[in-house]
Amino acid sequence: MTKYLLLKHYRGAPAAVNDVPMERWTPEEVSAHVQYMRDFATRLEGTGEYVDGQALSPEGTFVRYDGEGRPPVTDGPFPETKDLIAGWMVIDVESHERAIELAGELSAAPGAGGRPIHEWLEVRPFLSAPPTVTE
């Protein structure tokens, strides 16, 4: 089993096919989308492939160390930042193919007009612990 991160971007991914901001959908379309995401997670719990899912607030701050005895430097939020993560789902699956298959299904979540969003999700394998048998 390998864990994969399915990463959803507010910005930074190529444009979705059905690219309409959520507040321009109808309330029913918003509800249908939320329900699809919940059902998807529930189904993966059922198949034993779900690990975690979180949504992030779009407001972020950059922080770095500024030397001994000084408070950290903060910067941002940057409204024009190129890449912005919206949230993620972590899955634990048998194969890379399965991860791609599930990401494809997640990308089909309904959006404006009730049609799939076809949004781009980024699929990233986790680095795992080293195996016991190496030769």
Added chain:
Amino acid sequence: MDDALLRALTPAVIGILCRRGADFATAEDAVQDALVEAVRRWPDDPPHDPQGWLVTVAWRKFLDVARAEKSRRQREVRVETEPAPGPGESVDDTLRLYFLCAHPSLTPSSAVALTLRAVGGLTTRQIAHAYLVPEATMAQRISRAKRTVARVRLDQSGDVATVLRVLYLVFNEGYSGDVDLAAEAIRLTRELRAMVDHPEVAGLLALMLLHHARRPARTRADGSLVPLAEQDRSRWDTRLIAEGVEILQAALARDRLGEFQAQAAVAALHADAWTVEETDWVQIVEWYDELLRLTDNPVARLNRVVAVAEADGPRAGLAALSEVDHGVPRYAAVAAYLHERDGDPATAARLYADAARAASNLPERDHLTRQAARLNSRSSR
């Protein structure tokens, strides 16, 4: 197997062990171990005297630890191996445990965790689950908290306000694990009220009961939020409302107003209205004024704005809003609502979208997005 009974006995048993000479941290661990054993053994072999059983088993576990400690350190441990059948549970012991676990030297999250374990009798696993953190993390948080209060003497009295703040935090934590934190907070506040005669304890209990009464109407089956104005009020729990109102009235009659009583009074006025149109907004504004006199809390100030708008119209609400700090959570959501009421759906839709971006939880964000969507799809038709 009566889980509620077990948990209700927890603080008394810790108190008894401490009075027999055990230190709080070790006593608390020993009682947790005894609870685990009770869960395992009671179903087949229920004791006649559950509390006596727990005290005996916990004391034995405490002695095991104390002996191991003694042989390790080669130092005298001043505990009797066979204690005299000393005094039984005492209300004071339990109350002191409340004060200890909410001690001002603890951070709020530590105080909450320690209270749920030592006073509430929850396991570390249950608390970790309720707060969505790994069990090892919660175990560390609890043991650090115990180290922090290790030097606090258990016979010191504390400030009831610190306990109320902790219980309020527990109640407000909306996560649904296998432990109902809201119900647990109510149980602990009831216990506290039985021990402490203080109008704010009653005020907090009333506040909790009145909000808990709305819970069946607050979310739809799909998890989405239902705002107060749209809730099916026939689903409110009238038994809890009646109890909350009665407790509140008795507290208010004592003429020692506090912030929890004032908040409960607002909740009681909502509970009193069987339709949203019957709501006595003028009185609600007055209670918010009282609340602001007691604590100049920006959240209360924002909530007052909504009540002003309902009582005197959206223009009055917008005027009141101009005096509220923009950084207060839900500011944009309130502004959106007022602009919609004022007949400006375009501004309202934009503000709802802003509010959704600023939301701190998913159900609220989805709700605000739907509000923006509702106004936008109406204007485009």
